[in-house]
Amino acid sequence: MSLVLKISNIKEEFKIRKGIKILTLKALRGVDLELNEQEILSIVGESGCGKTTLLRVLARIYEPTDGVIELFGNKVPKKLSRSEELEFRKNVQMVFQDPFASLNPTKKIEHVLKRPLKIHKIENESEVIESVLSDVELTPPDNYLTKFPHELSGGQRQRVIFARAIITKPQIILADEPTSMLDVSIKSGILNLMLKLKEEHQISFIHVTHDLAAAKYVSDRITVMYAGIIVEEGNAKDVVNNPLHPYSMLLKEAAPDPERSSDVNMLDVGEPPSLIDPPPGCPFEPRCKYAKPECKGPVEFREVDGRKVRCVLY
Amino acid sequence: MFEVINLNAGYEFRDKFVHAVRNVSFKVEKNDFFGIAGESGCGKSTLVLAALRLLKKPGKIMSGKVLIDGKDLLTLNDSEMKELRWKKVALVTQSSMNSLNPVIKIKDQMSDVLIKNHGYSKADAYELVQKNLELVGITADRMDSYPHQLSGGLRQRVVIAMALLMSPSVIFMDEPTTALDVVVQRSILQQIQELRKQKAFSAVFITHDISLLFEMATKIAIMYGGEFVEIGEAHSVYSNPMHPYTKGLLEALPSISKNLEKYKSIPGRPIDLSLNITGCPFRERCSYAFEKCEVEKPELKFVNGRWTSCHLY
Numbered sequence: 001m002s003l004v005l006k007i008s009n010i011k012e013e014f015k016i017r018k019g020i021k022i023l024t025l026k027a028l029r030g031v032d033l034e035l036n037e038q039e040i041l042s043i044v045g046e047s048g049c050g051k052t053t054l055l056r057v058l059a060r061i062y063e064p065t066d067g068v069i070e071l072f073g074n075k076v077p078k079k080l081s082r083s084e085e086l087e088f089r090k091n092v093q094m095v096f097q098d099p100f101a102s103l104n105p106t107k108k109i110e111h112v113l114k115r116p117l118k119i120h121k122i123e124n125e126s127e128v129i130e131s132v133l134s135d136v137e138l139t140p141p142d143n144y145l146t147k148f149p150h151e152l153s154g155g156q157r158q159r160v161i162f163a164r165a166i167i168t169k170p171q172i173i174l175a176d177e178p179t180s181m182l183d184v185s186i187k188s189g190i191l192n193l194m195l196k197l198k199e200e201h202q203i204s205f206i207h208v209t210h211d212l213a214a215a216k217y218v219s220d221r222i223t224v225m226y227a228g229i230i231v232e233e234g235n236a237k238d239v240v241n242n243p244l245h246p247y248s249m250l251l252k253e254a255a256p257d258p259e260r261s262s263d264v265n266m267l268d269v270g271e272p273p274s275l276i277d278p279p280p281g282c283p284f285e286p287r288c289k290y291a292k293p294e295c296k297g298p299v300e301f302r303e304v305d306g307r308k309v310r311c312v313l314y
Numbered sequence: 315m316f317e318v319i320n321l322n323a324g325y326e327f328r329d330k331f332v333h334a335v336r337n338v339s340f341k342v343e344k345n346d347f348f349g350i351a352g353e354s355g356c357g358k359s360t361l362v363l364a365a366l367r368l369l370k371k372p373g374k375i376m377s378g379k380v381l382i383d384g385k386d387l388l389t390l391n392d393s394e395m396k397e398l399r400w401k402k403v404a405l406v407t408q409s410s411m412n413s414l415n416p417v418i419k420i421k422d423q424m425s426d427v428l429i430k431n432h433g434y435s436k437a438d439a440y441e442l443v444q445k446n447l448e449l450v451g452i453t454a455d456r457m458d459s460y461p462h463q464l465s466g467g468l469r470q471r472v473v474i475a476m477a478l479l480m481s482p483s484v485i486f487m488d489e490p491t492t493a494l495d496v497v498v499q500r501s502i503l504q505q506i507q508e509l510r511k512q513k514a515f516s517a518v519f520i521t522h523d524i525s526l527l528f529e530m531a532t533k534i535a536i537m538y539g540g541e542f543v544e545i546g547e548a549h550s551v552y553s554n555p556m557h558p559y560t561k562g563l564l565e566a567l568p569s570i571s572k573n574l575e576k577y578k579s580i581p582g583r584p585i586d587l588s589l590n591i592t593g594c595p596f597r598e599r600c601s602y603a604f605e606k607c608e609v610e611k612p613e614l615k616f617v618n619g620r621w622t623s624c625h626l627y
Contacts (some may be wrong), residue, residue, distance in 0.1 A: 045497070047495050100511050116585045152354065155579075155583070156583075182355055182520060184353070184522060184523075184524055184563055184566055184567060185353055185562065185563060186566075186579050187566065187568075188568060188577035188578060188579045189566075189579030190566075190579075192576075192577070192578075192579070210495065210496055211568070212496075212570055213525070213567075213569055216568070216570060217577060237573070240570060251496065251497065252495060253500070254496040254499065254500035255496055255569045255570050256499075256523060256525040256529050257525060257529060257569065257571055258528035258552050258569070259569070259571050259572070260571075266399055266497070266500045266504055269500075269501055271465065271467075289506070
């Protein structure tokens with residue numbers, strides 16, 4: 001398997017003004033990530049852990065404060081020319097959370113799908129559109145082309161958005177919580193669509209979610225983020241079935257599960273630390289029941305049983 | 315103790331009527347945790363609002379009875395209703411994070427109802443407020459806070475404490491944890507369970523997060539197209555779903571502990587509630603549908619210890 005995307009030591013800082021003081025919010029504090037060909041990598045974590053910021057940095061919506069992004073082995077420079085930018089966008093597409101907000105309500109589906117073709121000068125418009133619509137299982141395509149977004153259900157809209165993303169034949173899709181706004185009955189349809197696109201179109205996904213169960217189902221690998229750093233990374237089934245980092249354990253215990261038998265006590269589990277002045281050691285230390293004195297110092301990201309964990313327990 | 319009988323409600327517009335709650339009946343016994351699950355637009359929130367007489371125009375209750383300790387809420391006059399609210403029934407709303415007034419202190423908005431409607435003195439009211447906040451794990455020094463000074467989880471706790479003020483016997487919760495993070499959600503749910511042990515109230519809990527509901531509820535009702543299609547004991551519904559819609563929902567539900575290879579979604583989209591439905595409302599999305607489903611509407615039947623409306627049984 002070859003790497004399609006590699007990032008190292010990505011940092012992202014935001015300046016916040018509070019009265020006359022200017023504070024620095026460290027949203028990402030040195031993130032390393034590798035994405036292989038034809039792989040779905042899920043990033044899970046609570047809100048505010050930096051998962052969406054990371055995705056936006058990867059999509060070049062935010063410029064990272066520090067760090068290197070490598071796409072297909074080539075370093076992506078900070079400034080790109082217009083044609084390089086286009087080439088980047090062609091290869092890296094995005095799918096957003098809210099299918100109701102990410103389609104222009106005044107344009108028909110046909111127009112929505114023609115835009116990327118015009119921008120990237122792709123020929124055979126109608127054939128390409130027809131084939132992507134059948135790829136996302138909106139058949140027959142003619143039924144959908146003349147419709148406006150409001151005439152479609154949430155699931156159908158999210159399919160249109162996936163169609164728009166794959167129309168440029170990208171190798172990477174960055175998906176930001178693509179199923180969190182959808183009803184249970186259609187959620188799994190979108191997850192299955194991601195699996196299908198991965199198999200049939202050799203697309204790699206970075207899938208940001210807070211739904212551990214969905215991440216377990218859809219992804220090959222899972223990365224758990226906390227307070228701007230990665231705390232655990234490994235094979236999806238392993239991470240969910242047997243989480244190593246105490247924070248991953250907390251996430252698993254918190255996830256709803258009809259088959260839960262034991263009662264865990266989570267009445268007072270604390271809150272994530274402030275990212276304005278994060279603790280120097282393990283950010284989870286104040287909430288962790290296994291905390292030791294050495295957690296206050298820097299904690300290495302170590303390899304344990306084929307996965308990586310940032311915890312002094314291993 | 316709390317019973318809804320053949321409730322019909324909906325939204326009336328000039329040219330159409332959206333019949334969102336169709337002949338719904340259910341009963342909540344003491345200490346029940348009654349869960350109502352369904353997709354968005356199936357009428358679950360309308361059901362709660364109608365049952366508590368909170369449905370605003372163009373919403374309208376067409377017929378039915380809502381009995382609490384034998385009294386029909388729908389026939390009471392406004393002052394009798396005011397007397398009952400908070401004391402017998404209370405509601406925790408869907409967007410409770412935003413339902414607190416941003417410019418009034420927590421203690422003042424909580425004591426407001428006690429002073430205005432139930433004749434408490436200010437000092438007594440504050441004392442009760444403090445006691446209830448402590449119940450949900452908020453210390454007394456937070457009483458003087460404004461809502462924006464509290465995190466989402468704390469605000470949700472405030473709203474729950476507020477619903478508990480007069481120790482009502484039934485609390486309705488309409489998606490109380492939907493806007494919260496998983497970890498915060500878990501601690502709020504545990505809080506609710508703890509409180510239920512201490513204060514012995516029944517809860518009617520509405521959500522679209524079905525795995526959560528199956529974990530929490532004692533009884534569960536699955537709602538589709540404005541009707542209950544299956545009502546039963548939560549564990550038995552989970553292990554042996556009878557209605558095809560319930561089966562579909564359970565097959566569509568990625569679970570954290572199961573290692574299922576393939577989850578299936580339910581084809582099609584929910585039925586339009588402004589239409590006059592003949593036959594089974596679910597038949598177009600149902601893989602078991604046969605001729606009878608087209609013509610005859612299935613009634614709720616008592617099969618294997620639970621209620622199901624399907625022609626298969």
